[in-house]
Amino acid sequence: MERIPILKMGPFLLVTIQVDLYDRLALNLENDLITMVSKTGARGVLIDISAVSIVDSFMGRILGNIASMSRIMDAETVVVGMQPAVAITLVELGLTLQGVHTALDVEKGMDLLHDKIGPDQLQEQDEEEGPDDRTE
Amino acid sequence: MERIPILKMGPFLLVTIQVDLYDRLALNLENDLITMVSKTGARGVLIDISAVSIVDSFMGRILGNIASMSRIMDAETVVVGMQPAVAITLVELGLTLQGVHTALDVEKGMDLLHDKIGPDQLQEQDEEEGPDDRTE
Numbered sequence: 001m002e003r004i005p006i007l008k009m010g011p012f013l014l015v016t017i018q019v020d021l022y023d024r025l026a027l028n029l030e031n032d033l034i035t036m037v038s039k040t041g042a043r044g045v046l047i048d049i050s051a052v053s054i055v056d057s058f059m060g061r062i063l064g065n066i067a068s069m070s071r072i073m074d075a076e077t078v079v080v081g082m083q084p085a086v087a088i089t090l091v092e093l094g095l096t097l098q099g100v101h102t103a104l105d106v107e108k109g110m111d112l113l114h115d116k117i118g119p120d121q122l123q124e125q126d127e128e129e130g131p132d133d134r135t136e
Numbered sequence: 137m138e139r140i141p142i143l144k145m146g147p148f149l150l151v152t153i154q155v156d157l158y159d160r161l162a163l164n165l166e167n168d169l170i171t172m173v174s175k176t177g178a179r180g181v182l183i184d185i186s187a188v189s190i191v192d193s194f195m196g197r198i199l200g201n202i203a204s205m206s207r208i209m210d211a212e213t214v215v216v217g218m219q220p221a222v223a224i225t226l227v228e229l230g231l232t233l234q235g236v237h238t239a240l241d242v243e244k245g246m247d248l249l250h251d252k253i254g255p256d257q258l259q260e261q262d263e264e265e266g267p268d269d270r271t272e
Contacts, residue, residue, distance in 0.1 A: 005152055005187040005217065007242045009145070014242075016141055016152045051141040081141065106143045106150075 004029050006036050012044040012113055013037065013075075014106070018051045026062045033066055037073045044113035045070050048106060050081030060095035067100045076101060076116050080109035140165050142172050148180040148249055149173065149211075150242070154187040162198045169202055173209045180249035181206050184242060186217030196231035203236045212237065212252050216245035 002025065007014040013036055015029070033045060047063065049055075067077035078101045090097065101116075103109035138161065143150040149172055151165070169181060183199065185191075203213035214237045226233065237252075239245035 003187065004154065005184060007150075007152065007184060007186075007217075009242055009246075014143075014150075016143065016154070018140065018152070018154045048141060048143060050143075051139065081143075106145055110145075 002028060003032060006032055008036070008040055008042065009046075009110075011042060011117070012046055012110065013040070013042045014046045014048065016048040016051070020054075021059055021062055026058070030062070030065060030069065034069050034073060037070060037075050043075055043117045045075055045077045046106060046109045046113070047077065047079045048081045049079060049086070050083065050105075052086060053083060055086045055089050055093075057093055057095060060090060060093065060097060063097060063100055067097075071099065076113055078103050078109040078112055080104065080106050138164060139168060142168055144172070144176055144178065145182075145246075147178060147253070148182055148246065149176070149178045150182045150184065152184040152187070156190075157195055157198055162194070166198070166202060166205065170205050170209060173206060173211050178211055179253045181211055181213045182242060182245045182249070183213065183215045184217045185215060185222070186219065186241075188222060189219060191222045191225050191229075193229055193231060196226060196229065196233060199233060199236055203233075207235065212249055214239050214245040214248055216240065216242050 004015055004017060004019075004025065013033065015033065019025070021029070036042065037045065045066065047066065052059070063077075063079055070077045077099075079097065080103045082102060101109075101112060103112050140151060140153060140155075140161065149169065151169065155161070157165070172178065173181065181202065183202065188195070199213075199215055206213045213235075215233065216239045218238060237245075237248060239248050
């Protein structure tokens with residue numbers, strides 16, 4: 001498995017990380033996500049890590065990278081579903097996940113993104129997207 | 137990894153299959169899904185198989201099982217993101233995925249579920265869910 005699927009859900013992208021992120025998979029994910037943000041004009045990226053039970057500094061850096069890259073592309077990143085043990089490990093490792101927002105689950109993460117982006121901007125985007133959908 | 141995460145998105149559950157479903161993982165997924173449907177009162181199950189490039193009769197049976205179990209629990213199942221090669225293989229294997237609805241991607245799958253369930257019933261459910269959310 002060389003790629004993690006990225007799901008488009010309205011104005012947001014959803015990624016569920018279920019496997020250990022080794023170098024190549026992580027690089028692919030970064031590339032794919034940025035390409036998808038650019039292609040779909042997504043305003044937010046949700047990363048679900050509820051299946052991740054072990055986190056290390058590499059994983060922490062990857063999450064930080066994705067958030068930084070997304071921000072340059074005008075999309076916010078929210079990490080959701082973190083297990084308590086993972087949060088403990090992150091703090092013990094001294095990783096504060098700067099620039100990464102967190103939420104308890106996907107629903108709360110979506111609410112957070114909606115709050116951050118604001119309903120006006122989402123509506124604008126829906127209007128922009130309209131004609132594209134019809135020409136598919 | 138013994139479990140595939142199940143994400144609750146409003147009245148639906150979303151599962152992204154990224155790994156090969158061997159026996160135990162498949163049984164866990166069936167159990168977890170049915171438990172989640174029962175616990176959350178979900179009206180639909182979305183199974184994303186965009187990362188699955190090889191499908192066999194076992195996988196086909198698992199998808200059929202999940203759909204049958206969900207239907208007994210009054211939830212519809214939609215399989216989304218099937219790769220063209222997978223569709224070809226399924227037909228060649230003579231697997232028609234009876235009782236399983238399909239859609240091109242998650243967004244179209246959600247639209248399909250919304251159509252199937254009807255807006256009135258979804259609204260009812262939102263109202264039912266309201267008090268639970270407040271007591272969390």
